[in-house]
Amino acid sequence: MKRELITIDGNEAVARVAHKLNEVIAIYPITPSTPMGELADAWSAAGKANLWGTVPLVVEMQAEGGAAGAVHGALQTGSLTTTFTASQGLLLMIPNMYKIAGELTSTVFHVASRSVAAQALSIFGDHSDVMAARSTGFALLASGSVQEAHDFALIAQAATLESRVPFLHFFEGFRVSHEINKIEALTDEDLRAMIDDELVRAHRARGLSPEHPFIRGTAQNPDVFFQARESVNPYYLACPEITQKAMDKFATLTGRHYHLxxxxxxxxxxxxxxxxxxxxxxxxxxxxxxxxxxxxxxxxxxxxxxxxxxxxxxxxxxxxxxxxxxxxxxxxxxxxxxxxxxxxxxxxxxxxxxxxxxxxxxxxxxxxxxxxxxxxxxxxxxxxxxxxxxxxxxxxxxxxGIYDDVTHTSIEYDPTFSIEDPDAVRAVFFGLGSDGTVGANKNSIKIIGEETDNYAQGYFVYDS
Structure with a gap:
């Protein structure tokens, strides 16, 4: 199957898949994940439907903790639900993440990973937020390019539905979230082939309903809590194999092979x-x-x-x-x-x-x-x-990458070393806020990427 080549950034690459595969999207803006929520909101406002023909409900909460709470609540009704966040926003979601994972609830959180404010605030990308969430019980799936972010958004959804382990799919803020790159777009047929409707129905059937009463969210005492906490082990043991199976199925569809x-x-x-x-x-x-x-x-x-x-x-x-x-x-x-x-x-x-x-x-x-x-x-x-x-x-x-003259931890390197292809063309454009240069440069990159056979990559360095 011939797929369309498009030139987009990482946030849009992820949002395209997430909007197609969910029914409820609870959001709260935080740099650099904000465009994912904005795009999903705009698409739903325009009546754009998901894979099953319904328009996802996008709701902006009062903070990231509220967004995570809304996700948790929507999941308990059996709805396919997601959110987008980063940095302190992810940290505010951690209490709900423990509950979602502890209850073995399928979902994918998409995170444009970003520095957590320490000696100073920084809006730029690293893994400090994701690593703070690694004990929640969420699976952590890392993508490293715009194409991978697009692909892994789908692989994570397929894997979470089968494994019942919730997934945190992350990619670096700005370095991937705001980089524009030429990628092969996934089609609705690809999404349908990867998402098993029987697993969607099973997720729906686990929703709380007076039609089939079930107790969830109880308090447990020392006599049973430990045993119940260990009961999730088989699901986590099976999760890597299920994820690899989803990657293998994805490879047969697209030709792009990934492994754990x-x-x-x-x-x-x-x-x-x-x-x-x-x-x-x-x-x-x-x-x-x-x-x-x-x-x-x-x-x-x-x-x-x-x-x-x-x-x-x-x-x-x-x-x-x-x-x-x-x-x-x-x-x-x-x-x-x-x-x-x-x-x-x-x-x-x-x-x-x-x-x-x-x-x-x-x-x-x-x-x-x-x-x-x-x-x-x-x-x-x-x-x-x-x-x-x-x-x-x-x-x-x-x-x-730094010179540490305090504790002398740094490794020396030769900054002149390069592996760049001599035929590659690089250009630097400078712009001031609100003067139109950023938008013009994005359009130029998209024109080069979509109107020629060239591969274009654009990375924007913002001063805060």
Missing amino acids: FDYVGAPDAERVVIAMGSGAHTAAETARYLSAQGEKVGVVLVRLYRPFSAEALLQALPKTVKVIAALDRTKEPGAAGEPLYQDVVTAIGEAFMSGKAPFAQMPIVIGGRYGLSSKEFTPAMVKGLFDEMKKEQPKNHFTL
């Missing part, structure tokens, strides 16, 4: 970086370039971060790996290491303790931080990390 962990680079790599989101793509392109020159390097792209499948990670890693670097786009002050680093250390350590490790020897595992608040993350920085990993004792708990 995707490996890129030399098959006999000795130095491997593990990362998620858009930064993983930068690392992967760098690994392709370096491995083509004979370097034994590779990158693992994390797709499904929760539930974390240690088995799938070990299968993705080359058996020859000697040094692994886990990159986190967040900071947890005082922790023994950032979240992905700790998960990788645990997965590999437990594999060796159980005698199931596929490696000849225990690899060195280091971890570090990069890209906070959309700090640039370039192939030069990835090359610097791969060079650091050659050392007998590579630096652990490092920072990448």
Whole structure:
């Protein structure tokens, strides 16, 4: 099937799918997720129907906590429901997220992940908000490009309906949410093929109704709470396999193949970086370039971060790996290491303790931080990390992309290193607020992308 090539940003790519697959959308604006809610609201106001022919009800609440409460309530009626948020907005939703996950309720929250205000507020992208929600019980699915955000919005919906584990689908604020890129649009036929109406009916049947009384949301005492909390285990154990099944079905429809962990680079790599989101793509392109020159390097792209499948990670890693670097786009002050680093250390350590490790020897595992608040993350920085990993004792708990002259955590790199195709054309446009330049540039990119055979990519850097 020939699909339309369109040039849009990440927010619109996600909103297109979410509006088609839901009946209730509870919103509250917060940068950089606001356009998803605005688009959904505009489409419903114009009478645009979802996949089943009804116009989704879009309601703006008084705050993100109210939006999450409205989502929870709508889900309890059996409605297909979603929301869009970021940063402190996501943190305000956490109490309701525990309830939604604890009650095994299918939904997808779409998050344009953004810095949580610490020493200062920042509207730009990293993973600090998502990592604050990782204990809620939501599955965490990471996309790293506009095309992936479009695709994973659908894959997450298919997986949540079958697994009953709610999904948080996230992509970096601005770096993906506001980047304009040329993508292949999914059709209604693709959506229908991925969404099983029997599972939708099952979700509907779980809604509270006087026609079939059921008790939910009770209080439990010490005699039963622990046992009941553990009763969700089979659902979380099954979730990775269900997600992979949805990815495989998606591949048969579109030809785009995804896995829980995707490996890129030399098959006999000795130095491997593990990362998620858009930064993983930068690392992967760098690994392709370096491995083509004979370097034994590779990158693992994390797709499904929760539930974390240690088995799938070990299968993705080359058996020859000697040094692994886990990159986190967040900071947890005082922790023994950032979240992905700790998960990788645990997965590999437990594999060796159980005698199931596929490696000849225990690899060195280091971890570090990069890209906070959309700090640039370039192939030069990835090359610097791969060079650091050659050392007998590579630096652990490092920072990448800054010069840390206080605690000396930073890794040096050569900023002149580049992997860019010599035929690529780059242009920089400057604009002032309200002078029309941003809109004009967006239109220019769309004209290039949709009226020619060229691939156009536009990224807008805003000063707050």
